[in-house]
Amino acid sequence: MLLLNILLALAWVALTGQFTPLNLAFGFALGYVMLWIAQRSGKPHGYFTKVWQVLGFIAFFLWEMVKANLQVTYHILAPRGKMRPAVIAVPLDVRTDVEIALLANLITLTPGTLSLDVSADRRVIYIHSITLGDETDKFRRQIKEGFERRVLEVLR
Amino acid sequence: MDIVIAVLSGFLLAVIAPWVHRVGRRSAGWLLALLPAGLTFYFAAYLRELRPDFVVITSYPWVPGLGVSLSFYLDGLSLLFALLISGIGTLVVIYAGGYLAGKPQLGRFYALVLMFMASMLGLVLAGNAITLFVFWELTSLTSYLLIGLDHEREKARAAALQALLVTGGGGLALLAGLVLMGQVTGSLELAALLSNGAAIREHALYLPILLLILLGAFTKSAQVPFHFWLPNAMEAPTPVSAYLHSATMVKAGVYLLARLSPVLGDTEAWHYLVTGAGMATMLLAALLALGQTDLKRILAYSTVSTLGALTLLLGLDTTLSAKAAMLFLLVHALYKGALFLVAGAVDHEAGTRDIRRLGGLARAMPITAAAAGLAALSMAGLPPMLGFINKELLYEAKLQAPRAAGLITATGVAANMLLVAVAGLVGIRPFWSRSNAPDARPHVPGTSEVPGTSEAVHKEPHEAPLAMWLGPAALAGLGLINGLFPDALPSALVSAAASAVRGKPTVVELALWHGISPIFALSVLTVIVGAAIYVGRDPLYRAAQRFVPWLITGLRVVGHWGPEGGYDLALRGLNSLATTQTRLLQSGYLRFYLIIVMLTTVGLGGYTLLSRTGLTWPAGRSSDVRLYEILIGLLILAATLLALLSTSRLTVVAALGVVGYGVALIFTLFGAPDLAMTQFAIETLTVFLFVLVLYRLPRFAYYSSRRDRIRDAVVALAAGALMTALVLVVTSAPLQSRLTPYFVANAVPLARGRNIDNVILVDFRGLDTLGEITVLAVAGIGVYALLKLRLDEKNK
Amino acid sequence: MQTLLQLIAILAVILGTVFSVLGVLGFIRLPDVYTRLHATGKVSIFGVVLLLLATVMLTPLGFGKGLVLIALLVIGGPATSHAIGSAAHRIGIPMKRAIRDDLGALEQNQAGE
Amino acid sequence: MNLILVLPLIVPLATAILTVLAGRWRWAQRWLSALGAAALLAAALALLEFVRREGIQVAYIGNWPAPYGITLAADLFSAIMLVLAGLMGLAVAVYSLASMDPARERFGYYPLLHILLMGVCGAFLTGDIFNLYVWFEVMLVSSFVLVALGGERAQLEGAIKYVTLNLMSSALFLAAVGSLYGVAGTLNMADLAVQLHQVAQPGLVTTLSILFLVAFGIKSAIFPLFFWLPASYHTPPVAVSAIFAGLLTKVGVYALIRVFTLLFVQDVAFTHTLILILAGLTMVTGVLGAVAQNSFRRILSFHIVSQIGYMIMGLGLFTPLALAGSVFYIAHHIIVKTNLFLISGVTQRLGGSDYLKKLGGFYAAYPGLGVLFLIPALSLAGIPPLSGFWAKLTLIVAGLDTGQYAIVAVALGVSLLTLFSMTKIWGEVFWKPAPARAALPASQVGLAGMILPIAVLALLTLSIGLLAEPLLALSTAAAEQLLNPAAYIQTVLGGR
Amino acid sequence: MTSLILSTAARYMLPLLLLFSVFLLLRGHNEPGGGFVGGLVAAAAFSLYAIAYDVATARRVLGIDPRFLIGLGLLVALGSGVVSLAQGLPFMTGLWSEYAWPILGKVGTPLLFDIGVYLVVIGVTLTIIFALAEA
Amino acid sequence: METFLAFVIGGLYAAGLYMMMRRSIVKLIIGLSLLAHAANLLIFTLGRLTRGEPALIPPGGIRPERPIADPLPQALILTAIVIGFGVQAFAVVLIKRAYQTVGTDDLDDMKSTDTG
Amino acid sequence: MTPVQGLVVFVAFPLLTIAVILAFVRLVRGPSLPDRVVALDLISTLMIGIIAVYAIATDEPVLLDLAIVLALISFLGTVAFAHYLERRV
Numbered sequence A: 001m002l003l004l005n006i007l008l009a010l011a012w013v014a015l016t017g018q019f020t021p022l023n024l025a026f027g028f029a030l031g032y033v034m035l036w037i038a039q040r041s042g043k044p045h046g047y048f049t050k051v052w053q054v055l056g057f058i059a060f061f062l063w064e065m066v067k068a069n070l071q072v073t074y075h076i077l078a079p080r081g082k083m084r085p086a087v088i089a090v091p092l093d094v095r096t097d098v099e100i101a102l103l104a105n106l107i108t109l110t111p112g113t114l115s116l117d118v119s120a121d122r123r124v125i126y127i128h129s130i131t132l133g134d135e136t137d138k139f140r141r142q143i144k145e146g147f148e149r150r151v152l153e154v155l156r
Numbered sequence B: 001m002d003i004v005i006a007v008l009s010g011f012l013l014a015v016i017a018p019w020v021h022r023v024g025r026r027s028a029g030w031l032l033a034l035l036p037a038g039l040t041f042y043f044a045a046y047l048r049e050l051r052p053d054f055v056v057i058t059s060y061p062w063v064p065g066l067g068v069s070l071s072f073y074l075d076g077l078s079l080l081f082a083l084l085i086s087g088i089g090t091l092v093v094i095y096a097g098g099y100l101a102g103k104p105q106l107g108r109f110y111a112l113v114l115m116f117m118a119s120m121l122g123l124v125l126a127g128n129a130i131t132l133f134v135f136w137e138l139t140s141l142t143s144y145l146l147i148g149l150d151h152e153r154e155k156a157r158a159a160a161l162q163a164l165l166v167t168g169g170g171g172l173a174l175l176a177g178l179v180l181m182g183q184v185t186g187s188l189e190l191a192a193l194l195s196n197g198a199a200i201r202e203h204a205l206y207l208p209i210l211l212l213i214l215l216g217a218f219t220k221s222a223q224v225p226f227h228f229w230l231p232n233a234m235e236a237p238t239p240v241s242a243y244l245h246s247a248t249m250v251k252a253g254v255y256l257l258a259r260l261s262p263v264l265g266d267t268e269a270w271h272y273l274v275t276g277a278g279m280a281t282m283l284l285a286a287l288l289a290l291g292q293t294d295l296k297r298i299l300a301y302s303t304v305s306t307l308g309a310l311t312l313l314l315g316l317d318t319t320l321s322a323k324a325a326m327l328f329l330l331v332h333a334l335y336k337g338a339l340f341l342v343a344g345a346v347d348h349e350a351g352t353r354d355i356r357r358l359g360g361l362a363r364a365m366p367i368t369a370a371a372a373g374l375a376a377l378s379m380a381g382l383p384p385m386l387g388f389i390n391k392e393l394l395y396e397a398k399l400q401a402p403r404a405a406g407l408i409t410a411t412g413v414a415a416n417m418l419l420v421a422v423a424g425l426v427g428i429r430p431f432w433s434r435s436n437a438p439d440a441r442p443h444v445p446g447t448s449e450v451p452g453t454s455e456a457v458h459k460e461p462h463e464a465p466l467a468m469w470l471g472p473a474a475l476a477g478l479g480l481i482n483g484l485f486p487d488a489l490p491s492a493l494v495s496a497a498a499s500a501v502r503g504k505p506t507v508v509e510l511a512l513w514h515g516i517s518p519i520f521a522l523s524v525l526t527v528i529v530g531a532a533i534y535v536g537r538d539p540l541y542r543a544a545q546r547f548v549p550w551l552i553t554g555l556r557v558v559g560h561w562g563p564e565g566g567y568d569l570a571l572r573g574l575n576s577l578a579t580t581q582t583r584l585l586q587s588g589y590l591r592f593y594l595i596i597v598m599l600t601t602v603g604l605g606g607y608t609l610l611s612r613t614g615l616t617w618p619a620g621r622s623s624d625v626r627l628y629e630i631l632i633g634l635l636i637l638a639a640t641l642l643a644l645l646s647t648s649r650l651t652v653v654a655a656l657g658v659v660g661y662g663v664a665l666i667f668t669l670f671g672a673p674d675l676a677m678t679q680f681a682i683e684t685l686t687v688f689l690f691v692l693v694l695y696r697l698p699r700f701a702y703y704s705s706r707r708d709r710i711r712d713a714v715v716a717l718a719a720g721a722l723m724t725a726l727v728l729v730v731t732s733a734p735l736q737s738r739l740t741p742y743f744v745a746n747a748v749p750l751a752r753g754r755n756i757d758n759v760i761l762v763d764f765r766g767l768d769t770l771g772e773i774t775v776l777a778v779a780g781i782g783v784y785a786l787l788k789l790r791l792d793e794k795n796k
Numbered sequence C: 001m002q003t004l005l006q007l008i009a010i011l012a013v014i015l016g017t018v019f020s021v022l023g024v025l026g027f028i029r030l031p032d033v034y035t036r037l038h039a040t041g042k043v044s045i046f047g048v049v050l051l052l053l054a055t056v057m058l059t060p061l062g063f064g065k066g067l068v069l070i071a072l073l074v075i076g077g078p079a080t081s082h083a084i085g086s087a088a089h090r091i092g093i094p095m096k097r098a099i100r101d102d103l104g105a106l107e108q109n110q111a112g113e
Numbered sequence D: 001m002n003l004i005l006v007l008p009l010i011v012p013l014a015t016a017i018l019t020v021l022a023g024r025w026r027w028a029q030r031w032l033s034a035l036g037a038a039a040l041l042a043a044a045l046a047l048l049e050f051v052r053r054e055g056i057q058v059a060y061i062g063n064w065p066a067p068y069g070i071t072l073a074a075d076l077f078s079a080i081m082l083v084l085a086g087l088m089g090l091a092v093a094v095y096s097l098a099s100m101d102p103a104r105e106r107f108g109y110y111p112l113l114h115i116l117l118m119g120v121c122g123a124f125l126t127g128d129i130f131n132l133y134v135w136f137e138v139m140l141v142s143s144f145v146l147v148a149l150g151g152e153r154a155q156l157e158g159a160i161k162y163v164t165l166n167l168m169s170s171a172l173f174l175a176a177v178g179s180l181y182g183v184a185g186t187l188n189m190a191d192l193a194v195q196l197h198q199v200a201q202p203g204l205v206t207t208l209s210i211l212f213l214v215a216f217g218i219k220s221a222i223f224p225l226f227f228w229l230p231a232s233y234h235t236p237p238v239a240v241s242a243i244f245a246g247l248l249t250k251v252g253v254y255a256l257i258r259v260f261t262l263l264f265v266q267d268v269a270f271t272h273t274l275i276l277i278l279a280g281l282t283m284v285t286g287v288l289g290a291v292a293q294n295s296f297r298r299i300l301s302f303h304i305v306s307q308i309g310y311m312i313m314g315l316g317l318f319t320p321l322a323l324a325g326s327v328f329y330i331a332h333h334i335i336v337k338t339n340l341f342l343i344s345g346v347t348q349r350l351g352g353s354d355y356l357k358k359l360g361g362f363y364a365a366y367p368g369l370g371v372l373f374l375i376p377a378l379s380l381a382g383i384p385p386l387s388g389f390w391a392k393l394t395l396i397v398a399g400l401d402t403g404q405y406a407i408v409a410v411a412l413g414v415s416l417l418t419l420f421s422m423t424k425i426w427g428e429v430f431w432k433p434a435p436a437r438a439a440l441p442a443s444q445v446g447l448a449g450m451i452l453p454i455a456v457l458a459l460l461t462l463s464i465g466l467l468a469e470p471l472l473a474l475s476t477a478a479a480e481q482l483l484n485p486a487a488y489i490q491t492v493l494g495g496r
Numbered sequence E: 001m002t003s004l005i006l007s008t009a010a011r012y013m014l015p016l017l018l019l020f021s022v023f024l025l026l027r028g029h030n031e032p033g034g035g036f037v038g039g040l041v042a043a044a045a046f047s048l049y050a051i052a053y054d055v056a057t058a059r060r061v062l063g064i065d066p067r068f069l070i071g072l073g074l075l076v077a078l079g080s081g082v083v084s085l086a087q088g089l090p091f092m093t094g095l096w097s098e099y100a101w102p103i104l105g106k107v108g109t110p111l112l113f114d115i116g117v118y119l120v121v122i123g124v125t126l127t128i129i130f131a132l133a134e135a
Numbered sequence F: 001m002e003t004f005l006a007f008v009i010g011g012l013y014a015a016g017l018y019m020m021m022r023r024s025i026v027k028l029i030i031g032l033s034l035l036a037h038a039a040n041l042l043i044f045t046l047g048r049l050t051r052g053e054p055a056l057i058p059p060g061g062i063r064p065e066r067p068i069a070d071p072l073p074q075a076l077i078l079t080a081i082v083i084g085f086g087v088q089a090f091a092v093v094l095i096k097r098a099y100q101t102v103g104t105d106d107l108d109d110m111k112s113t114d115t116g
Numbered sequence G: 001m002t003p004v005q006g007l008v009v010f011v012a013f014p015l016l017t018i019a020v021i022l023a024f025v026r027l028v029r030g031p032s033l034p035d036r037v038v039a040l041d042l043i044s045t046l047m048i049g050i051i052a053v054y055a056i057a058t059d060e061p062v063l064l065d066l067a068i069v070l071a072l073i074s075f076l077g078t079v080a081f082a083h084y085l086e087r088r089v
Ligand code: NA
Pocket: B674, B755, B757, B758, B761, E028, E032, E033, E034, E035
């Protein structure tokens, strides 16, 4: 929560371009109000400030993103025959809304995969993949050990 | 007392008349008659000062901006009329108290009849052309309401409307004529008009003015071919018929001719038009009168005939004819008023006005019968009645007509013969004929069944009450007394009136006995032949049927398909024209409306653009364009085309979004970030709105035919081309904004903002923005109400 | 320093443009809406992010805003793809050449019950 | 004197806001509405008196000098129109208290009514052509909502046409304003009047004037652009119809008169002749449309069209007297036409229908109402000495003065047909016996509240008729100001 | 069924959008932005909520009847114009505080006016969208 | 560029008007929307175009440093856009209600208030 | 004009515009509605790119605010589209 608030305050400062303490405080206050408004819809959340995890996470993510782009580019330019699209159900360990959403977004942004849906009981995520061969299990493992682990690291 | 009070008092009394009626009950008529009686005395007082050049003018400003004053002009002519109006008015108000006793309309009748009387006084006393017109229209209006007094009957309503439209239409022509006259002379005052007759007669607009005025006069005074409304107006209660449609209102046209003859008269056009119309009316109406079976309709046609005779006389425009006309006015008012009132009394007492069923009433109604007899004698022109003197004068005037004296006299004699017979029919037959056995004559068409007659109810007749015999008796008595002493009142009055008509002092000396002369011979002949027609009317009719069937047929045709048929045809034509026009124009097809709007814009705008500006290609500006800008432009057009052609609603919405984004991008490229920002946001929200709404609406269907689509496309392209041309023409010259430099210079120092766009919005032109958010607020309220408030469903 | 930034920016503009166009090409070429989402959701966004990066480097005042924009795209893009993808799947847009569809199977099961 | 010029905007807006905020308290809304309407009338009367005594008044909004900021300007014409707007606002507000259904009241009827008035007042007051567009939109959008408020089928069908065609007009108006700026570089009307004389392409100005003619022509419902009016005016509740009938088209006429006396006088022989021709066609088609109708309000609606012809006839003739006639006619018409609509509401309430066939017997049952109907009806037909007579007379005299006999003939003929229509209503609704039908539960509730404004307006009609000179003098003075725009321009641009 | 991914995204977009909307509002006088766009962005935020969750939730988050916001906004806008009347200056004359507020700088009635615009835009947009989404 | 845009504007007008002449009310609203775009672009073009330079004054400045795009037409369009948005929102809901109440989107079935 | 600006105006702009047009082609061709929604979303994303490089070309960082508005709002548009897509179109 605090992190988010600080992020919002920073965003405010970035937007206004005025790097003054007062402005930061104002941004913080504004962000606090906005967050308060936002949380009225559901359950409140707690957060840990794990800056290094976050940074590592971002680096990992950026790398995955570049990889993803190159891969899709390849598929765009390559003959169509090589595609093996599929929708695969992957069981979830992450539980909270934020965790699931973050995971889903990451999956979407990264190579060959796109989150399509989450089951009603929140235990399964359905992922569209461009290149799944018959290696469903390997795919599931990649997801769970790559992204899900890191998401849990960052958010818990 | 001032004349203005004399005129306006009637209106004031009219306002409280219903109340007087409620309070005064049976005596209300007598009470209310005090005013007209007083007015009669008031006007009679002027008789003492009567000299041929007698004129009293009073004037108050009314609407000076239009040259309209509340001025009154009292001379011999208006005095004659004023006396008739207030005098007969007195009798009629009293009479109605008996005639309409117990009827729910009586209160209204008092109000209307007093209002009419005041209007009529105003008309004949008006000293300003517009004031005259105001009262003129008021008489038409009150006549309308009085004819329709018994408004639950459809025929009464139709007759009232007919009278209103005919006289109202003529009134409008009169107005135009009066205004034109005023423009020629520079003043609308009667005195000015009368003194500028020569100028008007020599003006290029003389003939139009004359025609317009005559149209007014002829419609009001029921001249052929506008005569038909008057017999139909007999739907009105009898006192109304007696007062308005015989003695006074219908004479307004005659008054106007008399009044304006010094101005407009004595020209060839006047002679031919006025004399011609009068002659035709006189003869035709006399013929038609004889064919009627309803007492009131007979009287009505004979009135029309008299009006024709009066018009004829005024058309002759000689001193003698003026005298004759003025005397005739007086005589006719007396005997015809009496006969109408008698007819009412008969109807009231006997329960019918059908002369075929009436007879032998003299014993039951002696006073009424006496009054009727005297009046009929006067009408037939027998001595010692005033009518006799009048007939002599008439013949004399006709014989001395400046043109076609023979024809005019012959027509006059023929008409009078017929009227003698009519006099017998209305004044003698109901009272002294032996039986009331049905008349052999069939009904003459065009006159329909007798109105107001309850066929079933045949009451036992007895004498009418005092209120109802006083009027006829007084009027008939006056006809007798004046006939016996013509040099007293009538001479003075007719002299003064004739002077006014001639515009110069004219002395009239009336005498009952002129000695035996050719004119006397004519009179005797008239009476004898008239009596013969009366007695032998049935054999005559059969003979006419055998030997001159065309005459009967002709009358039939005139009755059925004559002017009245024309009126019906015009009314039906108007209705069908209106319906057709409305069906064509107000068709209900929105796209038809849009096409017309567009064609109007393109037609007028395109014509103006082409004719007033040279369409030149704006050189120099076309080259300054970059590739990506063209691409964006093409994108917009392509998306537009998609929106046009796609059948999927959401595709269309997406295409619209692309159009909006494209436009926003253009805003971005040309230095309008605020605009682009707003456009992006609005566009997205609009897409959202469309999606929210459209997903519940049906798929796009192609309803229109291919031809329609091509037509619409052509119209739309033309409109688009106009806008393109407009842009090209406007941008071909450079723009020097007068406002922007000021905004730029003052944004920071005065308005304290660096975003000039925003400063304009919230400060320089903040009022626009206030209006704009008001619009938004209303839209919000509106959408909410539309979605949440559903009266239709609630009602179901 | 300035030159280096310029160079990186030029590179970013070129790459960004190329990726954007590539993404669109993929959007045109790929067989069904799901695979097309990969092209738009990743490649095009990546291209635009690169363009934004160039902006961040070249316009000092735009620094913060550029970063905010990048964040927005990176957060919003996947959510959008997800929203459309799942909607498409739910209204039954078929997958071309699919070898497996767990979600479709699930829905069929539920429908069958 | 800034306050007095902005009050006609502030008062209705504040009233509208307060009624919105009053939300659920219906009684508060009703009181606020009536008070606000009365205050608006008072403000307008004060302004008229002020303008009459002190001459043209100007207010510079935001304290920005003309032509840069938005200027409000009130000459006599504006002030007269404002008074009429205030008067109709009050009449309809009072009438609404008695006749409006609670559901519509709950869903924003009163705020909408007052915002409508605000838009109308703004249009009359503004001295800026784009600001005029804004006020037109304020007025239009609130009228859109008022037309549709309630969502009955006829309302919705009528509203679609009303909205579409009026939006066409707005789009055209907007384009024309943009073009005007593109040509002259300014928006202030006084400034435009000066600049347009110096434009390099005078023909272009004439073309733009045609666009304005069509745009305002649609709003004022002239031939052949009037279709939206008969399609919609009879569909909403009577109070709404009445305020529409009285005010809305007249704002279009006002705008026509304003721009064709102040801005577009370069090619009078062309533009004003065109206006005159359209005036004649408008009179005829409108009145024929009325003849074909058989419901009370539809007849009245078509007559609005016809009467607009008279109003712009004065503009087409373009003489002081003719314009005075137009102003007089507008004043007369607004009062009379609103009143006739109000009366149609009473007959509908008591007779349960708007169709002539289903009505009847009103004269026997309610003779007083008959008199109240006859006064405006006969005035509309131009029967002397009621207000309409003087209005028509002025125009006819002006037409004959200029030798335009054809238009005079049309004007006279149409007034006869108007009389025909009014007597048709009179005959069917009042004279004809009531048709045999199941007795309707004629609610007499609130009837007095409906009659009160009717009686006051009828009295006004009668007074204007009997004492026409004051209004005629005022109209003449207003016309003189319109035809000599130098004073207006001087006042607006002159000082602060 | 509301999508979990979407609703989560919406929850984090909302504060960002609101923040940005206030940003647009406050600096509109000097840089692109202003009450209008600001209001639209804020309305978009709540609309997003209405989609990701449902209208009732969005209404709860807003916490005030959007129709009331319309009236309030108009009142603020009108009030900002009337202030100058009280000082004998023409309607809507800009009045500025001589004290420079932190962040905002010198505050004037034009800003107040823009806030009125902002509120009206939010109120109207949300009134429309909520009503439509509920229908 | 003005010349080129003139044709885009003409095209938008033509398309908008054509759509408004369809019998389907849904197309009517699309037409209105296109018409609004056309009008906005028209004013923008008639105010003459200047590439790139927004009407902003740099911080601390009194006047813009470079010749700027005319902000007045922009302000006018902004007002027009907002008004257009309000109107369009209302119109689209009106059409929805009309469809629900009348039961068709065919304008030819909505003639009762003219001809009835 | 700096080299970057030249690059932007003469290379990036036309290419990006062509990309927009290509995306529009998909919007025209569909075939499914989701395709069209994606196309619209893609167009707005590309416009963000165009605005970004235009900010470079004109050296107007304020244009980025515009891009932010577009990004924020187009997100809503697409999501709304997708949302109602599901409800039987
Ligand atoms: Na702004």
